[in-house]
Amino acid sequence: MPPMLSFLRGFKAFLEWQYWLNPNPVPLGPSLVGGIMSFFGWFVVAGVALSVIAGWLKKRDRLKSQAIGRFSSPVFWTGIFGLLALFFAYEQIPFFGRRLWFLLVFVVFVAWLIPPVLFVARDYPRERRALAEKARFEKWLPKKK
Secondary structure: OOHHHHHHHHHHHHHOHHHHHOOOOOOOOHHHHHHHHHHHHHHHHHHHHHHHHHHHHOOOOHHHHHHHHHHHHHHHHHHHHHHHHHHHHHOOOOOOOOOHHHHHHHHHHHHHHHHHHHHHHHHHHHHHHHHHHHHHHHOOOOOOO
16 A cells, blocks of 8 residues: 555455444444544534424525425434444444444435435526526516505
């Protein structure tokens, strides 16, 4: 291994299937448990905050509310499932305590993020232009009294 990549030597275990499927992994230490709990706890807090912000924006800007609301559910549920995986790993439950569940939580999170990202990148600008065009057109129509 070239000396420039020597720091990757410690990550070799991540590429071996035995690491992910070990039924009796090494117990998590207290500092690691606290760090992982904080990480996934912030996901739950961020999901709730995004949901509240989406509700607050609903009357002001419907499209922004939709965009933010689409991110709140995946973030919240990733936090919940991550905390659940942490609980099982901490309690060393043989099947559910495997490290594979943390990897699965990450993969599901990335898969859940694809539709909201596509909405923001593709549909949001199109719908924003359509609303602007409708407002520009209705500006010249008579208003109800």
